[in-house]
Amino acid sequence: MSETMISRRKFVAWVTGGIGAIMSAVVGLPAIAYLIGPSLRKQETGGWQPLGPLSQVQASTEPVSFTLSHVIEAGWRRTVKKETIYVQQLPDGELLAHSNICTHLSCIAHWQAEEQRFFCPCHDGVYDRMGNVVSGPPPRPLDRYQVKVEDGQIWVGERYRVYG
């Protein structure tokens, strides 16, 4: 009698344990994937992004400002950082796109049409129309963006440094 009772107990224990393991896997694996998934994701979404219509730049003799949104994913946190990008058409028809973040201590430089310059008020940094340093503490020109036009739309790609 006791041998049969032990066998039944063992059988029930095995079946219960097996069902428990399967249920744990069914519930647990997606939960683990959900928890660690974001940490495996790329940190910043990049690539080419649309900026605005080319006609807006062609209609102006001044650099035109557009707003670019950077989506940054760090773990489970997703933030959108906005940046102003100035675009102008050069005499040879090429487009020049650059950031307005000062290369000294990252304040914001503004276009001053009357002076034909970009001015950073934090420490009086001055850049010319092309973003080259004229005076003040900035160590290098304003950063530029890869730029292209498709179907009348301006797109910007990677940001890069310029040393001049």
Ligand code: FES
């Ligand atoms: S942060 Fe722009 S000049 Fe210092």
